[in-house]
Amino acid sequence: MxxxxxxxxxxxxxxxxxxxxxxxxxxxxxxxxxxxxxxxxxxxxxxxxxxxxxEPDFAPSLVYKKKGGWQGVDADGQTLQASIPDSLPKPPFKKKKPFTADGVELKGWKMEALPYLVYAPIEKLxxxxxxxxxxxxxxxxxxxxxxxxxxxxxxxxxxxxxxxxxxxxxxxxxxxxxxxxxxxxxxxxxxxxxxxxxDDNLASAGASRQDIDLIWGAVLTRYLTLVKFAGYGNVRSSGRVQTPTLALICQRERERMAFVPEDYWVISGQFDADAREGVTAGDGPGAFSADHATARFKEEGAAKAAMNAVEGHRSARVEAVEKRKRTVPAPIPFNTTALMAATSAEGLSPARTMRIAESLYMDGYISYPRVDNTVYPASLDLAEVVRAISGNPAYAPTCKAILAQSSIRATRGKKETTDHPPIYPTAKATPDDLPPAEYKLYNLIARRFLATLSDAAVVEGTKVTLEVGGERFIARGDVLVKPGFRAIYPYGLKKDETLPPMEEGQQVAFNGADCVQKQTEPPARYSQGKLIQEMEKLGLGTKSTRHAIIERLYNVSYIQNDPIEPSQLGMAVVEALDKFAPHITGSAMTAELEERMDEIAEGKTSREAVVTTSRDLLSQELGALMPHSEEVKEALADAVAADAYIGKCPKCGKDLQLKASQKTRSMFIGCSGWPECDVTFPLPSGKIESVEELCPTCGMPQVKVTAFRTKPRVVCIDPACPTNQEPEVVVGKCPTCAAMGKSSNLVARRNPKTLKRSITCENFDECQTRYPLPQYGKLTATEEVCEHCGAPMVVVTTARGPWKLCPNFDCPGKEQEKEKKPAARKTTKRKKA
DNA sequence: GCAAGGTC
Structure with missing residues (x-):
């Protein structure tokens, strides 16, 4: 066989x-x-x-007490002993009781073990x-x-x-x-x-990458985590790809902080081509605006002088009308990076894009989503793909036009690899076939595919120069004269700006000018899509990992928001590593690793030699880091405190901080003066961010809350604040009490201690009736009663619209719905195996 | 309880 x-x-x-x-x-x-x-x-x-x-890991049987333990070297540590270079003091390992060179017992050691971890043997498990x-x-x-x-x-x-x-x-x-x-x-x-x-050499090259990634990652992650231990689960990670990526974000943030904005002035005039003598208000079809030929006045005086020059004029002369056609080439086929850049601009994160792409791929709607290639291979039958998706009415006209051509020509990108074809649709789908987010991505991919087979678009740009009182204004317009690919691919499209028809020498009405003071902007933060492109440029990560690396940086709270900004912790980590272990913060380490791997693949050097050199380098940098642990510890502690800062404590004046409950892991606000000061505030569930502005009603700090799938809202942290008072709503009669022959009201209210909203019977002590409620959205009562259990129906209105529900958690109707659900989500069913 | 790289 x-x-x-x-x-x-x-x-x-x-x-x-x-x-x-x-x-x-x-x-x-x-x-x-x-x-x-x-x-x-x-x-x-x-x-x-x-x-x-x-998967490579430090040899558990030889070196560690148990797999994954961060204690250090176990028992006699013979194997490790043998791998430690002479440059490092060898601890005199003894059975059950390891010691350092200075005779300090190493049992239960942590930080002290790191220099030896650098040289720990690695096994494949x-x-x-x-x-x-x-x-x-x-x-x-x-x-x-x-x-x-x-x-x-x-x-x-x-x-x-x-x-x-x-x-x-x-x-x-x-x-x-x-x-x-x-x-x-x-x-x-x-x-x-x-x-x-x-090819054993090629495999060895890959294995050296694994070893180096593990050693650097584990040693520096443990260092950062242990130097300021913040409880289990609070890992401060570092790695060959994630740390340089974080450094990029921090570098941009530093540029922004160092940026000194400069004032400038912009003059914009209002014109009307229909009214020759400046009598109309200027909102008819002939109205248009034009900026002063000096796009930015650096001096206010010069701007004022220009304003004075046009003051009082009621008409302008058309000095020149220039028209220029330009072709906009059709886009190139999608590879993973280009796809993520495009979805990022549409508000879909790279990580989410890849999750959805994976499911579309598995269901047979798109081709393999992890590719570098941007050139369709000759073996791909483009016409067949066009025919396959032409059943979607939105694509049909374009498909027909493409198929009518004698030969189909596709655009091609610069990257041509043989791994997989660029991403293209493999089956027809309509909005009825897929959930909205899936269809959104499918639609983008299908339209992009058709766009790559379409002609270039032709845009006619018009530039009109106007003269008023000796000052020149310039109006620009763009009109799509030949849609080409834009007919099917509207993404990233600027709106047409049309100008009324004008001729040289013509007089148009001038309805005055505005002078606006502006400031130059600092360089923009990275969007996730831009960051992925930058990573690709620098050779950081691969098509399959970049999105996951960025997600990881979010998860360890090094970065936040989109466009991405670093947290204080993220900045502090990069700063500390940059000072003492600069190799891990730059992309050069990856570039050099690539070179070494090529040499291993060519047989010019060995995996062992490359890994040992890398271990020595890490040993050196860790050696520089360890003596400054106090400094690093303080920097990280300050950063964590700054990230957690919410405002000042109303009782003792110390800092109020965002904290996680030890027991339940849920978030709350507590005073940093604890245990002397016991001030706490509950928080609603969702992502919490600090806000600088104090509550306009009561002066307490506020936080921005983003609950799952809701718009962010800013709320006062004090449950007693009038802004947090929700009226109690009588939603109907209690069915339990009714069964006992009584009549009591069911009331919806929010518990001031827990901030949880629920429906409770006024007669709760006796009947024990309480229903849970969604925590967000406006609650309104209805006249209706649930057909299954008799509980009053309520309506919860969120950003996604009103939702009528029976609040009874144990309602028999809920069970029936659950049974129906799997059938309703048929769309994720795998296409024939 | 570490990384990055594959893939689910």
Missing amino acids: KLVVTEKHDAAQKIADLLGAKKPKADKVFNTPVYRFEKDGEEWVTIGLRGHIL PKEKDIIRSLKNLAKKADSIVIATDFDREGELIGADALSCCREVNATAPVSRARYSAFTKPEIQGAFSNLVAM
Whole structure:
């Protein structure tokens, strides 16, 4: 039996389809799907991995008490002892009681262990245990093995790891490597009839990347986390990609802070081409505005002089009318970065984009979403794709026009790789087929695809120069004369600005000018899309990881908002590392690693040599960092306090801070003077941000609250503030009391201690009736009663509109709805396997 | 309780 190992399930299926004479049989080994077929009289089976199936980690059996423990070196530590270089003082490890060189006992050590962690041996541990089990089971019976993972460095490593698993159970089966760059019949058949050898050097290059990332990441993350320990779960991370990315954001913020705005003045005049003598008010079709030819006056005096010069004039002369046509080329095919840049501009974060793209891919609506390529391969039948999506009425006219051409021509980007085709739609979808966010992304991808097959747009720009009292004004207009791709791709489009028709020498009405003082703006913060593009430019991360890295920076509270601003903590982390361990804050480390990896791949150096050099460098920088731990600790503590600052305590004047409850992890506001001062304020659920302005009603601090899927709102932190008083609403009669022959009101109110809103019976002590309520939105009572349980129906109006519901949590109607739900979400069902 | 890289 011939065993074919691919990087992912999808590839295993496609290869089986393309190689088998007959349709392959879908089977399972344990829980892993595999595909069996016959070729040239031999039994074949393909199995898909899930990316990396092994994961490097510090050897648990040799060095640590238990996996993942951050204590340090265990027991006798012999293996570590052997790997520590002579330059580092060797602790005299003894059984059960390790000591430092100075004789300090190391049991339970933390920070002191870090210099040794730099040199700790690394092992590859199983990560996908189920898949490994299935793989080994097949490998046992295999006569030969073909590694058919992706054709790149990580793919080679994934394949080498898989092979090492196979070798544990089958030491002799011959192994070969299939190299393909597209799932087409000729490509795959060609790859399998020209099998090559595994490239061990390339796999080693990938493995050195893993080692270096782990060592630097673990050592610096533990350092930052332990130097100012803030409780379990409060990790201050650092890494080869995330820290330079954070540094980019901080650098931009520093530029903004250093920026000194300059005043300038802008003069804008109002004109009307219909009224020759300046008698109309200037809001007819002939009205237009034009800016002074000096776009920015640096001196107020010069601006005033220009204003004085036009003062009193009622007409202007058209000095020149220039028209110029320019073509706007159709956009190039989408790769991952370009897709994320486009969705970011549409308000969809890169991380969310990739989650949705993954589901669209899995459901068969779009092609593989992780690509660098921006050139459609010749093997892709563009006309067939156009036909496939032409069933969507919104695309039909464009599809028809494209198909009517004798040949279809597509735009092409600069990046041409053979990994996968650029992202294109693979099936028709309409707004009825997909949930809104999914369709939004599908629509963008489908329209972009059609745009890449469309003509350039032609825009006619008009520039009109006007003269008033010796001053020149310039009006500009843009009109789309040939829509081309813009007919199908309206994204990122500026509105047309039309000008009324004018001729040289013509007089138009001048209805006065305004002079506005403005200030130059600091460089803009990065949007998530822009940051991803910048990361790509600098070689930070890959198409598959950049969005996740940015999300990680949000999760550890190094950054906030979009456009992205760094937190005080983020700034402090970059500052501390930049001072003492500058290698981790720049993109040069990645660039250099790439060079070393190329050398390993070419056989010019070894994985061991490269990793050891990197360990020595880290050892050096950690050595510079450790003596300044007090300084770093204070800087981080100050930053954390500044990030948590909400306002001043009304009782003792110290700082009120955002805190997390130890027990429930929920957020509240507490005084930094605790335990002397016990002032606390409850917080509603949702993301909390500090706001500078105090409450206009009571003078207490305010916070900005963003609850899940709601618009942010600014609220006073004091529940007693009049702005926080919600009227109690009588929503109806209590059904429990009614059953007991009594009549009591159900009242909706907010608990001032917990801020939770609920409906309680006035007769609660006796009947114990209480219903939960959504925490946000305006609540109104209705006359209606729930058909299932008799509870009064209420309406909650949020930004998404009114929503009528039965508040009874145990209402029998709820169960029925739950049963209905899975059927309603049919859209995520996987397209035929 | 660490990273980054694959993929779900």
